[in-house]
Amino acid sequence: MQMTFRWYGPKDPVPLEYIRQIPGVSGVVSALYDVAVGDVWSVQALARLRDTIDAAGLSFAVVESIPVHEDIKLGRSTRDRFIDQYCASIHAMSAVDVRVLCYNFMPIFDWTRTDLAMLLPDGATALAYDHHALSRIDLSRGTGDLPGWAMAYTAPQLAALLAAYRDVDAQRLWEHLSYFLERVAPEAERAGVRMAIHPDDPPWSIFGLPRIITNGAALERLIDLVDTPANGVTFCTGSLGADPRNDLPSMARRLGERGRIHFAHCRNVSVTGPKQFHESPHPSRFGDVPMRGVLEALHDTGFKGPMRPDHGRMIWGERGRPGYGLHDRALGAMYLQGLWEGLHGALDGDDTVPA
Numbered sequence: 001m002q003m004t005f006r007w008y009g010p011k012d013p014v015p016l017e018y019i020r021q022i023p024g025v026s027g028v029v030s031a032l033y034d035v036a037v038g039d040v041w042s043v044q045a046l047a048r049l050r051d052t053i054d055a056a057g058l059s060f061a062v063v064e065s066i067p068v069h070e071d072i073k074l075g076r077s078t079r080d081r082f083i084d085q086y087c088a089s090i091h092a093m094s095a096v097d098v099r100v101l102c103y104n105f106m107p108i109f110d111w112t113r114t115d116l117a118m119l120l121p122d123g124a125t126a127l128a129y130d131h132h133a134l135s136r137i138d139l140s141r142g143t144g145d146l147p148g149w150a151m152a153y154t155a156p157q158l159a160a161l162l163a164a165y166r167d168v169d170a171q172r173l174w175e176h177l178s179y180f181l182e183r184v185a186p187e188a189e190r191a192g193v194r195m196a197i198h199p200d201d202p203p204w205s206i207f208g209l210p211r212i213i214t215n216g217a218a219l220e221r222l223i224d225l226v227d228t229p230a231n232g233v234t235f236c237t238g239s240l241g242a243d244p245r246n247d248l249p250s251m252a253r254r255l256g257e258r259g260r261i262h263f264a265h266c267r268n269v270s271v272t273g274p275k276q277f278h279e280s281p282h283p284s285r286f287g288d289v290p291m292r293g294v295l296e297a298l299h300d301t302g303f304k305g306p307m308r309p310d311h312g313r314m315i316w317g318e319r320g321r322p323g324y325g326l327h328d329r330a331l332g333a334m335y336l337q338g339l340w341e342g343l344h345g346a347l348d349g350d351d352t353v354p355a
């Protein structure tokens, strides 16, 4: 296991120098944030990012994410060009020696919350989701009303996309995912890149849109779509853990035994009602994620990939990007390494702190 940390590039309020000081963190998870969705990522831009990360004494371990163009998810006739461009971006990653790609296949919206600063009893704030509150969000005004939403769509753009998805139910979305992977996964294999789909967050339909990567059966169906080790998953405990029917340790074990977990996102959630949860501190006892059981499954199945603490609360007066402050994620990184060391006896090669 290699402990990593997400970094949003030079504009991230958390500097790489601070990440370097979190004991045991040796890898960075990042992306190019100024490329339009669907365009090819250039080797030069990726090399610049890699060099910046290297210069801080860290390594560029994972690309999270190259976004999948909506035309691919919608199965439009224009998709082939975007698929070719996606493959070219994967080859560019490989050219700068980044070997893990996290991506998702959620229609229009990526991770979604209804409150970015829910006050917890200890004075910290956390991201929260309540399905009733979601139903009150007015999409006729574009994505402007959505808390923390990064991809800005105007009202007409969003309306057109939502209308296009009326013909795409879960089964069609599976077909479109399959079409995408049949073309991209073999290319990723050739490039030596492991693809790792991120589960849908939250793992249920929102705004009437289909969401399909929601449970263990879906993740196994996904890896069966194209049977190559390059076609794998990001095991995200927080996304999958929002649905109490998901038995996370047994899911991790089954996927791990097949060698298809290429990346682990570890965070905790407290489920407070049907389709209602808030994020909580990483250790198991503060929420509903059995973190020890998950790490044990990863460990037993020989997980060697990158892991990162996922969203943290805002604590100690920090102000920052929702879910991505420094302090609570750093606490998470330490907790996860403690658990891992307890299971492993010692840290293996990749865990070493960079010199």
Ligand code: DNO
Pocket: 064, 065, 102, 103, 104, 110, 111, 198, 265, 311, 323
């Ligand atoms: C949220 C993240 C997601 C993730 C994408 C992967 O904090 O886990 O935005 O990066 O879904 O494509």
